[in-house]
Amino acid sequence: MNALFRLGATAALALTIAAPAVAADATIRLSYGSPADPFRSNAGAMAAVFKSLVEAATDGDVEVALYPNGQLGRDTEQIDQVRSGLVDSTMASAGAIALHYPLVAVFDLPFAFPNIAVASKVMDKDSEFGQKFVADMEDKTGLKTLGMIDSGGFFAFANSKRPIATVEDMKGLAIRTMTLPSHQAMISALGAKPVPLSSTEVYTALQTGTVDGAMNPIPVMSYERYNEVQEYLSLSNHVITPTIWVMNRDFYEGLTDEQRTIVDWAAEVASDAGRGINRVIEASDTGLPLLASKMKVNAIPPEELEKFAEATQPAVRALIEEKYGAEGTAMLDALIANIDAVK
Missing domain, CATH: 3.40.190.170 (Bacterial extracellular solute-binding protein, family 7)
Structure with a gap:
């Protein structure tokens, strides 16, 4: 411009x-x-x-x-x-x-939160x-x-290529992320290609095939009408922002x-x-049921989610430590301590 x-x-x-x-x-x-x-x-x-x-x-x-x-x-x-x-x-x-x-990235440690109550x-x-x-x-x-x-609960993966049930299914997919280095590190660690885009650009990118998929909470996918432009929805609960x-x-x-x-x-x-x-x-019917009316939905098995965590947690922690130093590490440790205290 x-x-x-x-x-x-x-x-x-x-x-x-x-x-x-x-x-x-x-x-x-x-x-x-x-x-x-x-x-x-x-x-x-x-x-x-x-x-x-x-x-x-x-x-x-x-x-x-x-x-x-x-x-x-x-x-x-x-x-x-x-x-x-x-x-x-x-x-x-x-x-x-x-x-x-940038320290908002500490929220992006995958699988840090055990449930929505915590x-x-x-x-x-x-x-x-x-x-x-x-x-x-x-x-x-x-x-x-x-x-x-x-922002709307735990994130799930939507894409137009295939169901995601294993880390291998992520390989080669172009996945939209927010403009967060931590999200980009997470997607890269899974073998996919991160494509950072503003939220106002996502629907068009999914519709035109500029990206293969995106990750977002169910309420966000619902009001952004992912069911109109994506075929598969895989429930991963991998991060919450x-x-x-x-x-x-x-x-x-x-x-x-x-x-x-x-x-x-x-x-x-x-x-x-x-x-x-x-x-x-x-x-409600405006959430997952609405998406499921047009998308094929699958839950990633717990044993596979452990592999997702093993692939992504070290990558995001390393990024926070390297990019934000002692300050980032201290903020991340404070977050984990509070999670441990209330769960």
């Missing part, structure tokens, strides 16, 4: 998100990449609950303007917009966060590990963290004490709603 086009796009964006005609004391411009429907995605649910609670509790003095479906740009661009103050808040994938805070307890900004992680991320990025939840909700710190600190208290409370309740909708989608 040339500089002139980028300048024009930025100007158009500024006009698009201008404050409403009837101004409140403050307007929170909240962007996210998933659908607005609160029953289709965790971000949609979180945004709807947050908007309702904030506007009601402040008697309309603080408004929340929602920009779903990536209408303000890719997830990586939305964080840049929050940091610059063009947008006030966004709910970001780990891939987008990694460009600003993941929910640890993957929270107020958990023992969450407090350490958030404090460090805020210090390094200058962003305020409003919430942290799982966070959705991290951030806000421009200057904007947050510019609110009154009472408004900040309300925003913090509303974000906490909204995060619980996001966790809940993840589990609802997983358990």
Whole structure:
């Protein structure tokens, strides 16, 4: 994209998100990449609950303007917009966060979380590990963290070539990953080719065959309509990543004490709603049954999953140690310690 086009796009964006005609004391411009429907995605649910609670509790003095479906740009661009103050808040994938805070990679140690209950307890900004992680991320990025939840449960593999039941079945497949070196190391360790793409590019890449497949949680595959463009779904539960909700710190600190208290409370309740909708989608006809209506589904046997873990865990741990040094190792050890403490 040339500089002139980028300048024009930025100007158009500024006009698009201008404050409403009837101004409140403050307007929170909240962007996210998933659908607005609160029953289709965790971000949609979180945004709807947050908007309702904030506007009601402040008697309309603080408004929340929602920009779903990536209408303000890719997830990586939305964080840049929050940091610059063009947008006030966004709910970001780990891939987008990694460009600003690479240590989010510690969540990518394969098979680190034994079940969703443990993941929910640890993957929270107020958990023992969450407090350490958030404090460090805020210090390094200058962003305020409003919430942290799982992005939709454990990841599975979807592809258009064949069912995946063994590590050998991964060989040669071009698999879309987030822009996370840890995910790329994981896929490479399985003998497949990682192709990093933004979330807004995935459907087209799968549809056109630019990539053979992708890995994502079931709720994400559902709202991204993988069943329209992929034939096979293999349940691996190999990794689980966070959705991290951030806000421009200057904007947050510019609110009154009472408004900040309300925003913090509303974000906490909204995060619980996001966790809940993840589990609802997983358990309802809009989750796995929807995908299974058009895709061939298989569960990878436990003995084969052990081989997946043996292939991927050393690769991801080595990447964290080599790329992020003692700091990365300490953060990873803190995560594992918290997992061990609550499981």
